[in-house]
Every structure is written in C-alpha cells, then in structure tokens.
Amino acid sequence: DIQMTQSPSSLSASVGDRVTITCRASQSIITYLNWYQQKPGKAPKALIFGASSLQSGVPSRFSGSGSGTDFTLTISSLLPEDFATYYCQQTYSTPLTFGGGTKVEIK
Amino acid sequence: QVQLVQSGSELKKPGASVKISCKASGYTLTNYALNWVRQAPGQGLEWMGWINTNTGNPTYAQGFTGRFVFSLDTSVSTAYLHITSLKAEDTAVYYCVRDRYSSSPYSGDYWGQGTLLTVSS
Numbered sequence: 001d002i003q004m005t006q007s008p009s010s011l012s013a014s015v016g017d018r019v020t021i022t023c024r025a026s027q028s029i030i031t032y033l034n035w036y037q038q039k040p041g042k043a044p045k046a047l048i049f050g051a052s053s054l055q056s057g058v059p060s061r062f063s064g065s066g067s068g069t070d071f072t073l074t075i076s077s078l079l080p081e082d083f084a085t086y087y088c089q090q091t092y093s094t095p096l097t098f099g100g101g102t103k104v105e106i107k
Numbered sequence: 108q109v110q111l112v113q114s115g116s117e118l119k120k121p122g123a124s125v126k127i128s129c130k131a132s133g134y135t136l137t138n139y140a141l142n143w144v145r146q147a148p149g150q151g152l153e154w155m156g157w158i159n160t161n162t163g164n165p166t167y168a169q170g171f172t173g174r175f176v177f178s179l180d181t182s183v184s185t186a187y188l189h190i191t192s193l194k195a196e197d198t199a200v201y202y203c204v205r206d207r208y209s210s211s212p213y214s215g216d217y218w219g220q221g222t223l224l225t226v227s228s
Contacts (some may be wrong), residue, residue, distance in 0.1 A: 001169075034214045036152075043202055043221050044144075044152065049214035087152055091213050095168035096142075096154040 002026050002090050006099035012107040019075040021102045023088035028068045032092035035064055035073045038101075039084045047086075048073065078104075109133040111203050111219035118225045123193050127222045129186040129203030136184040137161050140206035142215055143177060143188055147199045155201075157212045158186065193226045200224075 003026040013019050023033065031051035036044040046055045048064035051071055061076045075082055083106055088099040114128040129141070143155040156167040158177040165177040176189040186203055201222050204215035 032213070036215075038152075043218040044215075045218070046214065046216050049207065049216070055216060089152070089154075089215075094166065094212070095156075096212055098152040098154065101151045 001095055002029060002093060002097055004088055004090055004097050004099040006086075006088055006102050008102060009100060010103040010105060012105050013078050014107045015078055015080060017078045017107075019078055019082075019104060021073045021086055021088075021104075023066075023071045023073070023099050025069045025071075025090055025092075029090045029092035031067050032090055033064070033066065033071050034089045034091060035062075036087045036089065037082075037084045038087065044087065075104075080106075109205065109217045111205060111217055113201075113203060113219040113222045116223040116225070118227070119193050120228055121193055121195060121226055123226075124189065124191045125193060125224060127188040127190075127201055127224070129188070129219050131184045131186070131205070134205075136179070136181055136186070137209075139209055140212055141177075141186050142204040142206055142212055144202045144204055144215075144218075145199045146202070146221075147196075154212075155188075157206065159210065160186070161209060190224070193224075195226050197224060198226050 005024045007022045033051040035048040038044040052064045085101045085103045110132045112130045137160045142157040145153045155171045158165045174191050178187045203219040205217040207214045
C-alpha cells in the first residue's frame with residue numbers, strides 16, 4: 001500500500017497568513033493526489049484534485065502543486081473559515097490512502 | 108444540485124447487522140463511481156472501497172472484506188453499505204462519496220453528510 005505522510009500534523013496561524021501543508025507519498029503517484037478540508041462534526045469537502053486542479057466553487061486562495069512523491073497545499077491568505085483539518089489522498093493505486101491530516105488552528 | 112443524503116445514526120449491539128443508505132439526487136447514480144470512507148472517533152479518514160455504479164461491481168479494501176457489502180438500487184438512486192457481525196471497533200462515521208469518474212476511483216467530489224454507527228452492548 002502507498003503510505004501518505006503529511007506535515008506538520010498541526011500548525012497555528014493567524015488570519016492573513018500564508019500556510020503551506022506538505023504531503024509525501026511512499027512511491028511516485030504522478031499527480032494522483034487530492035486534498036480535502038474537514039471542519040469539526042462535518043463531512044470533508046473536496047478542494048483540489050489531480051494535485052493542482054481546483055474543485056468547482058473552491059476559492060482561489062487555495063492552490064495545490066507537486067508531482068511524483070512530494071505535494072503541497074497552499075492557502076495564500078488564511079481566512080477565519082479556513083481553520084480546519086486538511087487531508088491528502090492518493091488515487092494512483094488501490095487501496096486509496098489518506099494522509100494523517102493537518103489541523104490548522106488559530107494562533 | 109448534487110446531493111448525497113445518508114440515513115440517520117444507528118446504535119447497534121455487537122453481533123447485529125446494519126444497512127446504511129446513501130440516496131443520490133441531482134445527477135444520475137450510474138454515471139459516477141461511489142466510494143465509501145470510514146472515520147473512527149477522533150481519527151483520520153480510511154477508504155473502504157468503491158462500487159462501479161454501472162456494473163454494480165464492488166471493490167473492497169483490505170480489512171473490509173467479508174462483513175462489509177456495497178450494493179445499489181438504481182431504481183431509487185440509492186447505494187447501501189451493509190455491515191454484519193458488528194464489533195465495537197466498527198463504531199465510526201461512515202461516508203458515501205461520489206467520484207468524478209465512473210470506471211475507477213479518482214477523486215471524491217461530493218460527500219454524504221455521514222452516518223454515525225455506534226456499536227455497544
């Protein structure tokens with residue numbers, strides 16, 4: 001199975017900050033990488049697919065990049081509604097696997 | 108608009124069975140694959156497998172074979188997750204997730220609201 005490792009596991013940031021979350025795959029997954037946002041008590045929401053394509057309706061302050069084994073999710077200017085947990089997921093091969101999550105908290 | 112509406116919370120005893128439903132609206136169920144994802148209390152996301160909604164063929168991740176069954180009733184645009192011989196460790200929120208593609212899992216774009224299953228004596 002492909003292991004997905006996210007870092008950091010948590011971070012504290014302020015409104016307006018630029019935030020970068022990293023996801024590393026245990027082998028190349030080309031660009032078969034998705035990002036999801038989950039708020040407490042809610043279902044996850046799709047943000048990015050194919051490593052860098054924005055899901056419809058997702059604000060442009062979210063962006064994704066990377067290929068092979070290393071990927072990043074960047075929030076260019078953090079808004080209050082962005083405080084949440086973010087997960088990456090590889091869909092290169094089954095079983096699809098998620099990273100452990102990165103919790104973005106208010107500083 | 109696309110919606111996946113899941114059945115409500117369940118409280119079951121060990122050894123019992125449960126069937127969770129996921130009703131699709133705003134699109135044709137058979138045009139997109141459907142994934143199932145589990146989230147244990149306070150934990151991360153775990154992919155359980157997916158079902159090809161065209162053929163009805165399910166694929167299960169390791170750890171979700173035997174007691175877990177994905178099925179469809181296309182006449183009512185509904186997918187089901189049936190879990191038998193329930194154990195305490197099955198306690199979790201279960202999500203159905205529409206995929207962008209029909210023939211293989213690629214990217215979940217719409218998620219159901221989740222169904223909390225609690226297994227306790």
